[in-house]
Amino acid sequence: MRSPDLLNHRQTQSPKHQRESKDLPMLKLYGGARSRASIDQWYLEEISLPYEFVMLDMAAGEHRQPDFLAINPIGKVPAIVDGELKLWESGAILLYLAEKYGEPEASLATRALWAQWVVFANATLGPGLFMEEIRAKEEVRLLTPINHQLENSEYFLGETFGVVDVAVGSYLAYAQIMVSMDFSDYPAIARYLKDIYSRPAFQKTIGAR
Numbered sequence: 001m002r003s004p005d006l007l008n009h010r011q012t013q014s015p016k017h018q019r020e021s022k023d024l025p026m027l028k029l030y031g032g033a034r035s036r037a038s039i040d041q042w043y044l045e046e047i048s049l050p051y052e053f054v055m056l057d058m059a060a061g062e063h064r065q066p067d068f069l070a071i072n073p074i075g076k077v078p079a080i081v082d083g084e085l086k087l088w089e090s091g092a093i094l095l096y097l098a099e100k101y102g103e104p105e106a107s108l109a110t111r112a113l114w115a116q117w118v119v120f121a122n123a124t125l126g127p128g129l130f131m132e133e134i135r136a137k138e139e140v141r142l143l144t145p146i147n148h149q150l151e152n153s154e155y156f157l158g159e160t161f162g163v164v165d166v167a168v169g170s171y172l173a174y175a176q177i178m179v180s181m182d183f184s185d186y187p188a189i190a191r192y193l194k195d196i197y198s199r200p201a202f203q204k205t206i207g208a209r
């Protein structure tokens with residue numbers, strides 16, 4: 001494993017960013033070049049939580065070595081280590097970061113909506129936009145209601161950017177960046193993506209690829 005890069009962070013943090021003990025080591029995010037770790041990294045940057053990015057050399061199989069398998073026995077990135085907690089699956093990491101550090105205190109119903117959109121992004125939207133054999137069938141069906149949602153509000157859950165925007169916005173952005181998806185029939189999504197691309201935290205992570 002390459003030694004962790006310590007990234008720069010913005011100084012302003014809400015009280016929710018305070019970690020339980022100042023003695024805890026910094027949260028570590030494990031990823032590879034051009035991996036889904038960028039999604040979690042985008043959110044870490046959005047919430048200005050200090051972290052170390054551990055870049056695994058996946059071409060050399062570092063993600064299948066015992067050191068990393070002790071963190072994620074499935075041998076896939078992203079994964080995080082935060083104190084005693086080892087956590088993997090990009091969506092589970094987003095939800096943990098949201099609840100622990102990123103979002104204001106929220107009701108069960110609101111947290112359930114975060115989970116709904118995060119699971120939708122990873123289990124339905126991602127495959128629908130990236131699996132060639134189903135894309136033609138799924139594209140209109142998925143993008144029409146998403147466009148409608150964004151006609152009614154600036155962001156997915158209202159007028160404030162949040163974890164759901166990272167979860168869903170990353171797949172919409174990846175679709176444009178990686179498979180040149182054309183959103184001209186979906187003007188609210190196109191407007192939303194323009195906004196996403198202008199965010200410094202996005203530019204530093206997914207937008208830097």
Ligand SMILES: N[C@@H](CCC(=O)N[C@@H](CS)C(=O)NCC(=O)O)C(=O)O
Nearest residue numbers: 035036075076077078089090091122
């Ligand atoms: N559903 C998982 C997917 C994880 C995944 O497939 N990660 C890829 C990189 S983007 C990986 O580690 N591939 C290496 C391998 O399968 O050996 C998530 O969202 O975290």
